[in-house]
Amino acid sequence: MKNISLIKKFEILEKEFHKISNSIIQPHIVSNQKKYKTLLKKYRNLEKIVTIYEKYKKKLTALQEANFILKNDSDPEMKEIAFLEKNKILEDLSDIEKKSDNLLFSLFPTGKENRVEDDHRNAIVELRSGTGGDEACLFVEDILRMYIMYFKQVGWKYKILHAQKGGIQGYKEIILDVSGKEEVYGNLKFESGVHRVQRIPKTESQGRVHTSAITVAVLPEIKDIEMKIHISDIKKDTFRSSGSGGQHVNKTESAVRLTHIPTKITVECQEERSQHKNFEKAMNVLRSRIYQNEKEKRLKERSIKRKSLVSTGDRSVKIRTYNYPKGRVTDHRIHKSIYNLVGFMNGNIQEMINFLKLSEKNQ
Known part of the structure; x- marks a missing residue:
């Protein structure tokens, strides 16, 4: 055996x-x-x-x-x-x-203790549009701006690893590498899940409130020494970048798509002009996704019953609603509302994160 x-x-x-x-x-x-x-x-x-x-x-x-x-x-x-x-x-x-x-x-537990053990890591943050078409793409851009302003407040750095523009404006998908001195993942892990927005789209002539949603996934960044991936398990494809880069994107296939054959996990990266750099960044994301996938699989196999979904990273769970008409943001996991949506969207999200930390600690 x-x-x-x-x-x-x-x-x-x-x-x-x-x-x-x-x-x-x-x-x-x-x-x-x-x-x-x-x-x-x-x-x-x-x-x-x-x-x-x-x-x-x-x-x-x-x-x-x-x-x-x-x-x-x-x-x-x-x-x-x-x-x-x-x-x-x-x-x-x-x-x-x-x-x-x-x-x-x-x-080396994968439950609550391991979540705390991972807290010191840097993070990979993935934003994707969901239901709502162009409005969802716009909201991805809004949430991206919110996070960037938050990063500036706490002194963290970020790099765009991959970006796919929306049909008109905004983003269908954007992936960031976020780094800082301490507890980057420990703070951002609470952002994983479905973020719902309720507002009147700019294109709405009737003045009706629409509901759209995006998905946020926050993964702990895993270094090469911690997880070895066999090259034979990876299928590599190259293609021409669809992003910025002037004439360069029309001449070389610098964008990289990696598929991990055993898990079917696929990662794309096209932000760098160098295929080698795109490959390195894509591998970084791939390691984090495989690590997270393994954690979730073990938890499922052990049938661990969670008291809360505060920081499980479950991407299918609706975690937060941004209600523009009422100027309110509500986190459904802890039933906490903040009536300062403008400030929240300008990066003032630490108060909500602190409430979520407290809730996790008390589980």
Whole structure:
């Protein structure tokens, strides 16, 4: 019962274990007590994983030996012993896999504790238009402006990784890489979900209020060292950029589309003139999406019942309504309304985020 996915995790964690083993004996680490304690705690957790991995590898070797005897030995008695041994080994492997899964979950959880563990990361923010046609595209642009103004307030930087313009104005889709000194994902994770707007569109001659919606997805940024993606698992396509760039976009296929074959996750990037740079940015987004996908899958498999959807990142959940006629923004997860829509759309969203943080803490 060879679990390829588990082995890959074991290998990554084993490498990290050996790396930390070398680090914690270095004088500059030992002299820094805070850093030393953090690394020592991680070392002890990883040591448990590595010990189990050693047992797992021994069982896999024994399984190979039993299979060899079953296939090549002509002695019926030896085959009978190998057959019984193989069944016992398979039971042991299954038991180790279950224990490993539980240990990995307890040490590196994907529930509430892991959400907090991810809080220190930078973030990938994806905005997409939903129901409402051109009005939804315009609202994507409005929410983008809101976030950019918020980033300026808190001193964060952002880069546009991918942008697809709307039919008339606004954006059908835009993806940002957001970085800062601390808790970028820890603040922005609350923005994941469906954002609904109620207002009179500029194109509405009757003065009727329309309802449109967009989707926001916030993913923790995952570095290359934390998640290795095999190039053989990626299909790469290139095409001509549809964005800005003057004559350049008509001459070279600098835009990149990556498809992760095992998960069918697709990422596009076309903001850079260099195909190489677009590839790097697309890989960055791809790692974050695969990581988030894995987290959500594990939570589903374990049937974890959440008390709230405050920061699960569920993209199908309606989280917030922006009501322009009443000048009100309401977050439906915590039933909180702020009657200063103008200020909110100008980037003053920290108050709402603080309420959401408090709600998550009290779960």
